[in-house]
Amino acid sequence: MTTIQQTGSQPPAGLNPIQWLKKNLFSTWFNTLLTFVSALVIFFVLKGLFTWVLTAADWTPVVKNLKLFAVGQYPIEEMWRVGTILAIVSFLMGLSWGVWGGTVRTFAIALAVGFTLIALLPFDLYPGNENQPDLILRLGFIAHPILVVMGYSLGRTSVVKSRFLLGLWLISFVLTILLLRGFEGNQILPRVATGLWGGLLLTFLLALVGIVASFPIGILLALGRWSSLPMVKLFCTLFIELVRGVPLVTILFMASIILPLFLPENLRIDRVMRAMLGMTLFAAAYMAENVRGGLQAIPKGQIEAAHAVGLTGSQTMLLIVLPQALRIVIPAIVGQFIALFMDTTLAIMVGLVELLAVGKTVLNSNPAWLLKDKEVYLFIAVLFWLFTYSMSYASHKLEVALGVGKR
Amino acid sequence: MIEETHPTTGDDIIICRDVHKWFDNFEALRGVSLTIKRGEVVVICGPSGSGKSTFIRAINRLEEHQQGTIIVNGIELTHDIRNIHAVRQEIGMVFQQFNLFPHLKVIDNITLGPIWVRKWPKARAEEIATQLLERVGIPEQAHKYPGQLSGGQQQRVAIARALAMQPKIMLFDEPTSALDPEMIKEVLDVMRELAHSGITMIVVTHEMGFAREVADRIIFFDQGLLVEEAGPAEFFTHPKSDRTRLFLSQILQHLEDFRCENWRKLSR
Numbered sequence: 001m002t003t004i005q006q007t008g009s010q011p012p013a014g015l016n017p018i019q020w021l022k023k024n025l026f027s028t029w030f031n032t033l034l035t036f037v038s039a040l041v042i043f044f045v046l047k048g049l050f051t052w053v054l055t056a057a058d059w060t061p062v063v064k065n066l067k068l069f070a071v072g073q074y075p076i077e078e079m080w081r082v083g084t085i086l087a088i089v090s091f092l093m094g095l096s097w098g099v100w101g102g103t104v105r106t107f108a109i110a111l112a113v114g115f116t117l118i119a120l121l122p123f124d125l126y127p128g129n130e131n132q133p134d135l136i137l138r139l140g141f142i143a144h145p146i147l148v149v150m151g152y153s154l155g156r157t158s159v160v161k162s163r164f165l166l167g168l169w170l171i172s173f174v175l176t177i178l179l180l181r182g183f184e185g186n187q188i189l190p191r192v193a194t195g196l197w198g199g200l201l202l203t204f205l206l207a208l209v210g211i212v213a214s215f216p217i218g219i220l221l222a223l224g225r226w227s228s229l230p231m232v233k234l235f236c237t238l239f240i241e242l243v244r245g246v247p248l249v250t251i252l253f254m255a256s257i258i259l260p261l262f263l264p265e266n267l268r269i270d271r272v273m274r275a276m277l278g279m280t281l282f283a284a285a286y287m288a289e290n291v292r293g294g295l296q297a298i299p300k301g302q303i304e305a306a307h308a309v310g311l312t313g314s315q316t317m318l319l320i321v322l323p324q325a326l327r328i329v330i331p332a333i334v335g336q337f338i339a340l341f342m343d344t345t346l347a348i349m350v351g352l353v354e355l356l357a358v359g360k361t362v363l364n365s366n367p368a369w370l371l372k373d374k375e376v377y378l379f380i381a382v383l384f385w386l387f388t389y390s391m392s393y394a395s396h397k398l399e400v401a402l403g404v405g406k407r
Numbered sequence: 408m409i410e411e412t413h414p415t416t417g418d419d420i421i422i423c424r425d426v427h428k429w430f431d432n433f434e435a436l437r438g439v440s441l442t443i444k445r446g447e448v449v450v451i452c453g454p455s456g457s458g459k460s461t462f463i464r465a466i467n468r469l470e471e472h473q474q475g476t477i478i479v480n481g482i483e484l485t486h487d488i489r490n491i492h493a494v495r496q497e498i499g500m501v502f503q504q505f506n507l508f509p510h511l512k513v514i515d516n517i518t519l520g521p522i523w524v525r526k527w528p529k530a531r532a533e534e535i536a537t538q539l540l541e542r543v544g545i546p547e548q549a550h551k552y553p554g555q556l557s558g559g560q561q562q563r564v565a566i567a568r569a570l571a572m573q574p575k576i577m578l579f580d581e582p583t584s585a586l587d588p589e590m591i592k593e594v595l596d597v598m599r600e601l602a603h604s605g606i607t608m609i610v611v612t613h614e615m616g617f618a619r620e621v622a623d624r625i626i627f628f629d630q631g632l633l634v635e636e637a638g639p640a641e642f643f644t645h646p647k648s649d650r651t652r653l654f655l656s657q658i659l660q661h662l663e664d665f666r667c668e669n670w671r672k673l674s675r
Binding site for chain 1: 467468469492495496498499500502504506507508509510519520523524525568569572
């Protein structure tokens with residue numbers, strides 16, 4: 001390799017703030033006009049919004065129903081299960097921070113700060129109950145930063161391997177569903193009917209199940225459509241095109257009304273599961289098309305080189321093609337996951353009480369709140385934005401992290 | 408086990424008889440017969456579209472021949488995937504566009520085959536990979552990604568990757584055609600060293616200097632046919648067919664121009 005002799009030259013210095021302003025905001029009279037108009041519009045919108053939020057808005061419907069927004073009708077005496085799950089998430093997030101570092105740090109800290117803020121909220125978290133559970137709840141939330149730090153310290157000791165951690169997350173996901181659901185006739189973990197699940201909890205579960213299950217199914221469908229076996233190819237193509245040709249609402253209705261007609265009496269799956277199934281199949285079809293785009297972007301030479309080295313077809317797929325293809329389509333996949341997260345609101349159509357449905361319920365529950373729809377819907381919108389923005393932030397960081405050495 | 412349809416074939420490691428290959432209606436190979444001995448270094452040249460690349464790609468079944476017979480190291484290439492697999496394990500291949508795996512580090516590019524195909528333990532595979540990187544002259548690049556290397560370095564990694572499987576045969580498909588002129592030499596040096604090591608080599612190339620110096624035999628392809636084969640001395644001094652003569656005059660003239668131009672640039 002040749003090294004070029006550096007002569008100690010440096011790039012010219014950047015602009016100072018005033019030069020920057022002049023270059024970017026006031027370079028021409030038209031640009032100056034645009035700057036002033038935009039500044040005025042932003043000023044009045046923000047002023048109006050903040051004045052309303054801080055003075056005119058009445059947040060009682062939100063404040064009084066925090067539990068409803070969080071978990072819906074999930075019984076109060078079983079709330080410890082949700083608390084346990086949150087504790088596991090915080091701990092795992094700390095652990096991931098310790099092992100993976102980087103971007104996870106942002107999320108772990110955000111989680112710790114968020115839970116602390118909830119613990120310090122200046123109003124009753126359980127309106128209508130005696131003070132006891134409220135205090136326990138606050139103590140629970142305030143413990144989260146400690147859990148994150150504990151996880152972090154354990155993660156730093158390099159006892160936990162990266163692959164192992166991924167497995168832990170998957171296990172905790174399965175555990176979450178089992179714990180929330182409970183078991184028929186069990187003393188400690190009685191069955192909680194899924195009809196009682198609601199609010200943010202249900203929104204999360206619908207989205208997470210959809211994301212986690214549709215990912216592998218979508219990859220398999222894409223590989224099937226790409227394969228040279230005619231029957232497999234036909235089946236996958238038919239499935240993808242059929243599902244993609246139908247709106248999600250229709251699929252949810254079909255999963256919820258038509259599916260039970262086909263299933264035998266003893267194999268009743270409940271409403272929430274049916275909605276999850278519908279969302280998973282829908283997401284899988286779109287996922288398959290995204291992955292197919294990535295597969296087609298891999299140069300033929302990569303496959304030939306893998307074959308020439310002696311790899312079998314499936315090894316070539318798993319070691320060479322898929323890792324590269326998936327990296328290419330991360331932005332598309334995350335975009336789809338974000339859409340899926342917001343599409344969970346459609347579950348309202350088949351009678352599930354997810355976040356948006358809780359909002360409607362709350363508004364209808366008290367005649368005095370009927371006109372408070374602005375506050376309730378703004379609250380829901382902000383919640384959705386928080387989570388979708390986190391997802392897109394994570395995706396961006398993931399792209400940067402995986403882009404190593406690829407120019 | 409692999410069915411050995413043709414037991415020991417003695418000294419002949421590659422036997423091709425009347426090989427035909429069509430791309431849709433275009434006949435790229437029109438009956439090529441060629442036998443290559445163990446340890447022989449064969450250079451194939453010819454104008455573009457003459458079928459020379461298709462031919463060496465058929466030897467490790469990256470292209471499927473539709474008629475004729477190809478027997479590599481006693482194993483006939485048929486539709487039987489086990490035979491194809493067995494043949495590919497004996498053959499290393501180097502491509503014009505390098506085709507390194509961009510998501511894997513240099514060392515992982517090289518150990519991939521030994522670990523997954525030969526089932527070697529990782530430590531042994533890495534040891535061999537390190538030796539090979541030293542042999543091609545870039546041990547310090549082991550933990551970089553291919554995208555961080557120059558073209559010549561990438562091609563040397565590709566050679567190391569092919570050698571890591573300890574093949575009996577090496578195929579080179581225009582290994583220097585995608586390289587900048589100043590990097591051609593470093594790759595040819597590695598290939599020259601390899602040729603003297605006794606491995607069987609088939610090289611498709613336009614590097615006539617390399618061919619004259621290293622080849623045991625030079626083969627000229629044109630329009631899907633093997634037109635001429637001869638030792639380097641005879642090939643360059645007494646080409647039999649007019650087509651060969653024309654090709655040689657064109658390519659040597661071009662090289663001459665190229666050298667003059669470079670020399671002029673350098674002396675300026």
